Amino acid sequence: MDWILSGEKIRCSVAEKPAISRLSASGTPALHAACGRYRAKRNRTMASHRIPSRGWAVITFIGFLSVVISSSGVAQQSTALSVLTTAIDKEVESDLFDGAIAAVVVRDCLTDRVLYEQHADLLLRPASNAKLFTSAAAFLSLPRTYSMETTAGVLDSGRRVLRCSGGADPLLTVQDIQKLAEIAAPTIDSTLDTLYMDASLLNDNFYGSGWMWDDESDPFMPFLNAFSLEGNSIRISMKSPSKRGLPVEVSVFPSSNMITVENMLLSGRRTRIDVTKQPRSNNIVLRGTLAAGKRRTNTVSMWRPQDIVAEMLLDQLRQNGINVDSTVVVHSEGCGVPLALHSVGHDLKEVLAEMNKESDNLCAEMALRHLAVFRGAKSGVRDKDGLAAMTSVLARNGLDLDGLHLKDGSGISFYNLVTARCISDLLSMMSRHKDFQLYAATLAVGGRSGTLEGRMKDLSKGQMFWGKTGTISGVSALSGYAQAPQGRLVSVVMLMQNFAGKHKPYREVQDRIVRHCITYSAALKSVRKPQ
Template sequence: MVTMERGAWLLGPLAGAIASLVLASPAIAGICPAQVGDQIQAITRRSAVSRSQWGIVVDTLTPDSPLFPHSGAPIQRLYTQGGDRALVPASNAKVLVTAAALQRFGPDYRIPTSIYRMGSTEPGSPMILRVVGRGDPSLSDQQLLSLAQQLRDQGITHIDWLIGDDSYFQGETVSASWESEDLQAGYGAPTNSLILNQNAIGVNLYPQAVGQPLRMEWENPNDAPGWQVRNNTTTVPRTASEYIVVGRDMTQSILYLSGQLWVGSEPDLSAVAVTQPGDRFLERFQQVLADQGITVGRSEVVRASMPDPGIEIAAVESLPMAALVTEANRHSTNLYAEALLRQVAVAENSDRARTSALQAGQEAIAAVLAPLGIDSRQFRLADGSGLSRQNSVTPAVLVDTLQAMGRSPDAQLYRDSLAVAGISGTLRNRFRNTAVAGRLWGKTGTLRDVVALSGYLHPPNHDPVVFSILVNDPNLSLGAARQAMDDIILTLHQLQPCP
């Protein structure tokens, strides 16, 4: 059995990044740019983090960026420590993927999902319909209902053969370098062409009276059929510890629940991955069709593209690309980033992507970012989400990407796709009650041995700053590393110009 911890289904290993409240460090009256190095080194030399691998780059924002008021001074490198060191970035890999997706498609692009009628359309001919998924990570039951209603409105009451075309993204649906516990968690859901409800099954656990099992509810009641639930949870008094483990059998539809929550506490929201997402999509669509009075004779999912495209008779579209990028960045939703990587790969390198959209991703991201001056030798992407420890990125290339996006026509949109300190996304619980709240836009990243934060900082008395901080350490104390990282940000916020 594989497990997933309390509240972690959407972000997975990133959930820790939003779990700590950072208290303000002792106030600094103000520091000159020349003092930044000494201040940061004093933090990275703390005993709890001094043996970790640090990669830090801090630059002033390019003066041609419209993001913030600016003195017009050229870019200045305020500090670097291991800036060209290739490190595991965790979810900071999403900075590259989302920048490329926005550049390649533009903010208004929408991913279509279509239904085609195959074969003859003469009266009495078999009704053969093909649902073509193109990897829309935002597709939900609502879009399935729209498709079914479009068919119903055309007078269709029976489908002889319903084909789910899952061929748009070829190759692996998950990275071979992901760890086993990731594969069954909601944050590690597979990425295919026919995505539905983020390819995850959500469960909510509610405390009851002390000593009683937690009450479980399916987030979507339509997911309940066919599952066995083994609930070994308990409601406990507030003197006890809280923990939740949600897992699933690797080969059967058995859900395992264990752990305990305080009486009167908030419910736990968790999820497990769907292992056969194409089948689940088609099964759910048939249920929606039945609710609209449309029966289906035969159905199957195919992974090979079909030579006859047929005639499009119904379609829905994804949220605009700007919204997909925001979901991937602000909330660090892995499935969205994985889908965006594959979208770029198919659009840029259709030949190679016909074998593996995932493996074509590195080359495609590099090709899109190259015109922005991004050096592809400074990053290697084994996935789009950052779950893989085979990803390697330099802090310098992350800063270069943020600088490039900061001067692009979509600069404000890209910045606003990031989490905001103390306010939104994966930074909503960090920097609260500090002067940094509302003045930092960043992308977090956390694995067991990785902490990362990259983004834009707007000190009140200095030109805006673009930074990337990556920490790798097999014996990493996440709390100590995150506190050190946040103290660096609090220090940079005190920047002021000096003669």
């Protein structure tokens, strides 16, 4: 009998059907070998296996259907893979990458098969794709109920000494400080003598290893301290009058006496604004013009947020009836055990979502350090402690660490090096986790949320991409999961770097590769989700 696989005719007897059914997906050479082996065995045993002619007819029909279906599936997958490979090759072989590097790995999450790879083992800078490792380690090791809390409590029976302890909460807000003051005020005597600001949970290194000193004023490089406030950034709001040549109205948030603004802005015909924050201070200088009748918002980093938190806490205690006019602020943990602790904080789910969806660097660095805190570190926690905890968690969950060399948790460091294969291995590992859907929910969604809200706007209904972007000078990265409606889940990693100029052309290539992966996903329908 003749069997057809990938257009090739193979002559085998009906009795060889079981071998063909098992090995049809292995390819034509395997089928030829199976036919020969089965025929030799059958010749030795046929006398003892008499099968009625009607039975042979049934077996023949079932065998025919089995091979046709199996062959059809293999052919369909082979065609889809060929289309995917050709499409990605076309993208990464364009003139755009003359002098630049594109490392790409695409993987089928259901079978764990690598579908495409280029430069998969080159050590490259991941930018914010480093957050995928930080968030995965936090997701795998910290309890779902884990909270990062700032606490306050009186230290003496006279209730005139208060200790406020920073809990490395990256999402601490002005409203949180107000709430903390409201719940702590009733426990304090009418006058507060001393306020201890305990920031001992973290060490004194306020920037990470390999961070650029001249990026200090940029909000993407946050000051690191156990006390954070409003993302450790200062928002400057500018409003220009309708007539030209007049002073521009300026306000800052959060409002603090420790933040000063030298405003030399005037309303004009066009907008040309220079915002400068003097090094290691919160002194801001504004120069230039803002188009008449227009508004503008800029953001700069905050220097020593712990000082502003202390000022704000005292102000809120005053508003709650506490005399703080002669309060001495001491930046230490103080002594004694608080009579009662009051806290405000944010849970792990909020922090991971802000880290991955919005690519928040402060959230990533605080989450990294909390990995060490959860392991028992009590004070002076360093980035190295968090990195040791992170690699331990990932290795314990089966990740090969040969391609992972991180110096921080956010991806800011210029010392970070990772291979595309290592990121692909991580995505594959997470796709098999029982709570994978919760992890995927922390990622930005193409055309819908986070740093991908303005990209992939043309994705059809049901077409999905959950991913993490990465952007620093000369580097553009995108990694995540692509899936068509009811299609196969596919992971894709793209690290593009060593280019000069704008990031936009490289992002456009990344978005097109995502669409190619969704097309492949649609060709391999599968309702089964990774477990």
